[in-house]
Amino acid sequence: MNQPVNLTIVYYSATGTIATIAQEMADCAGKAGAEVRLRRVPELAPRSAIESNPAWAAHAAATADVPEAVPDDLVWADAVLMGSPTRFGNVSSQLKQFVDTLSEPWRRGLLSDKVYSGFTSTGTAHGGHETTLLALSHTFVHLGGVIVPPGYTHPDKWSDGNPYGTSHCDHGGTHAVDDTTRAAARVQTERVLRFAASVKAAPAEPAAA
Known part of the structure; x- marks a missing residue:
């Protein structure tokens, strides 16, 4: 019998959009029989900045019990979904800081x-969806990962319009995660799990002579 896929979902979310997508992915994976670790990365912003934004402060309080990611969460995983809001067309500093803690398992070939696959959100319609997802893919390449984008492989991805990964535009916090984004997140998760199961079942490479 095939063993279930171990899926780690690592994300940063300030006001909740990315966290909502991450939870949708976790729910989908759990229903598909995967073992799931949902992990947020540590917050780096000062308390004064968080408290100056009511939505940011409320989300920080609401997700305080979500475990923080550690490198072992990626070592344990067969598949990793990594999410970040766009920051000037790139990943957030919070997620990047976590990535920078991965040197030791990376050096040992444990990652x-x-x-690997990524997801993102922006506040504006053309605010860096693709560039942020491509930036994540650069990290996945350095880790030696197998990148599995959702592509235009399902009608729900044509509706979502982003072959690089799930993305959502919240129009400055006025547009909550909707059915289109949720459906795209499920398509991406299911595809990641399918490929991860194949990779996990593949024979190990013989040791170098």
């Missing part, structure tokens, strides 16, 4: 040969 390679896993399936």
